[in-house]
Each structure stands twice: as C-alpha cells, then as structure tokens.
Amino acid sequence: MARTQELPKPETLPATGKSRFSQFKKFIPVSKEKFRQLCKEGRAPQPERMGIRCTFYDNGELHRWLADPVNYRAGE
Template sequence: MRIQSTQLPIPETLPATGKSRFSQFKKFCPVSKEKFRQLSKQRRAPQPEKLGIRCTFYDNAELHKWLNDPVNYKAEE
C-alpha cells in the first residue's frame, strides 16, 4: 500500500490575507529561518502566532509589509 502526502503545493505568490507557516513563505524570504526568528524576537519581523508547541503561523498582511521594507519594519506591540 502506498501512502500519499497530504502536503499542499506552495503557491507562486504569498496570499495577501490569511496565515502562513515559514515553510510556505521561505522562498520569498531574504533571510534564513533562524535569522527570521531572531528578527521576530527583536520585533523587526512579523510576530509568530503559536497554535501549539510545533505549530507557528505568521500573518500574511504583516509578512507583506515586512517583505516590502524589511529594514524599516517594526512590529506593533
């Protein structure tokens, strides 16, 4: 018996709304996952939203703001 993957294909563009995991937007991201995590900790990248211990999402609207101007981005408190 062959088990098929339930993983969805990665779109060519990042949707304007909704939530995404790092693996879904990493091809658009100019930094590594660890650097993105560090920038998020410093509030210089979108803040993570934890759904569980291993499930982290980011808001797509915030990701678009950050991708348009990563140097001047500041996460809201």
C-alpha cells in the first residue's frame, strides 16, 4: 500500500491572492472577533464574500495592515 506524503504548509502569507481567516490567523496579533470588529470600523482589510459561508481577504491588503495596523484605513 502506497503512503501519501503531506507537503509542508508555507509559514508565510503569500504576497498576492486571497486567503481565508484560518489561513492567516497565526500571523495576526488579534482574535477573530476583534479582527471582525476592526473590519467593521474600517481599520482592517474588508472581507470579500464569495457566498453565504465563504469569506476571503486580499493578501496585499493584509500585508499593508500588518505593516502598520494602528494607522491602517480601509479603502485608502
């Protein structure tokens, strides 16, 4: 019986593309609820809904937010 080898998961957030919260939560200093509140206030990247239960965030915006979370404003 052949064994399947699991590939290692990247330990960095890709510079481009889109990610779900579960993919970037280890890189951010806040909880999921706090991040949701920051998004609602416009102080974190805005979510992109792809369906009822499918939400993505733009990686470029996440990198901008991670570089300066205090001064980040969505849509600038």
